[in-house]
Amino acid sequence: MKVLIIGLGSIAKKHIAAINKLDQSAEIYALRSNPHSKSDIAGVIDTYNLNDVKVSELDFVLISNPTSEHFSTLQQLVEFDIPLFIEKPLFSKINEETQSLVDEFEKKEITTYVACNLRFLDCIKELKTILKDAKINEVSVYCGSYLPNWRPGVDFRTVYSANKEMGGGVHIDLIHELDYVYWLFGNPDKTNSFFSNTSSLKISAYDYANYLWTYKTFSASIVLNYFRKESKRSIEVVTDKGTYYVDLLKNTIEFNNKCIFASQKRIADTYYNQIEFFVKNILIGREKFNTIKEANTILKLCMKD
Known part of the structure; x- marks a missing residue:
């Protein structure tokens, strides 16, 4: 399994541990925003430009950078038609541009899942x-x-x-x-x-x-x-x-x-259950579960005042 991680913070490390537990031979790449950054996680390969990654060979991309950067990241990735695992929340704000982007993902029928690990508790x-x-x-x-x-x-x-x-x-x-x-x-x-x-x-x-x-x-x-x-x-x-x-x-x-x-089991255990479900049921089984469309609906409820 080949995976690209965008955003290598604390939550990404939990997902990486879950991926390695599921597939010990997984190849994990980390797209770094700082050209001087070096991963301290064993087995993770640093890359500094999306063009340096053979996106077509990836099984999925995991987006875990700051929420404020999700929109621009998804804008870049929509053209690749690659399955996406997106850390919650989907966006930091909602407007016509975010809705248009969600509609584009839906129109292209790109596989998307927005993290909701408590559903696995x-x-x-x-x-x-x-x-x-x-x-x-x-x-x-x-x-x-x-x-x-x-x-x-x-x-x-x-x-x-x-x-x-x-x-x-x-x-x-x-x-x-x-x-x-x-x-x-x-x-x-x-x-x-x-x-x-x-x-x-x-x-x-x-x-x-x-x-x-x-x-x-x-x-x-x-x-x-x-x-x-x-x-x-x-x-x-x-x-x-x-x-x-x-x-x-x-x-x-x-x-x-x-x-x-x-x-x-505790909440920390749900990260493995989540990635296992994502790979087996969403990537392989093609099940739709908390897609970008559903997560956007929940985000609207969240932001509504």
Whole structure:
């Protein structure tokens, strides 16, 4: 398997580890923006110009550079008709140009997948099965963590997450929550949202987001923040039979305060499950799963205020 990586940050390293676990003989190239950059990852081959890569021989391209650069990167790649694995979120903003580019990918029927690794977390997959025929009355989703702890040894104020001009913000950084709500329950009939950055973090990007998605028979509340020091990531679903409580960090499901599902795997394990699904089901099986079109729909819901 031959893969080109564009953007060699921390998330790319997780994907590379997953690729190597899936295929120990994989050839991985990294397109570097800095001509003096050298990869410190064993087996990764540095390249500095897209024209130096035989794109036609690649199995796919993995895009994991800053979100603000996704649009220009996709503009360059659309002409090659090569499968793409795109790290979330799809774009840092939405407008007529981004919509036109999405339409072009769809028209050319280029294989695309936008990363949504929480769909591969055991408790969320199990919840999707459990709720198949359930009468849902209310959904509450919460994701809170402390941005300064995300990257130890790095000033959090300098990373894209904290900077609006770099495409950062809790609403777009934690789009995973919106993605799996969309995956579990579909497109909402009506949406409301509120964003702010008035916490003690004092950053330019939004550090708090609150969404209310309304469906035919229930509403889903989604709260995201960067300032909770004790991390919490949960889903609560109130049904006519009782209440399901999902702890994503523990990978467990409780029903009426009794544990009914538990997995030893953690969110970090989903990167391998994701790349395995991408290769086997999307590249080989030609399945459409969170394509650029679907991810763009979710991004519009994310950005809507």
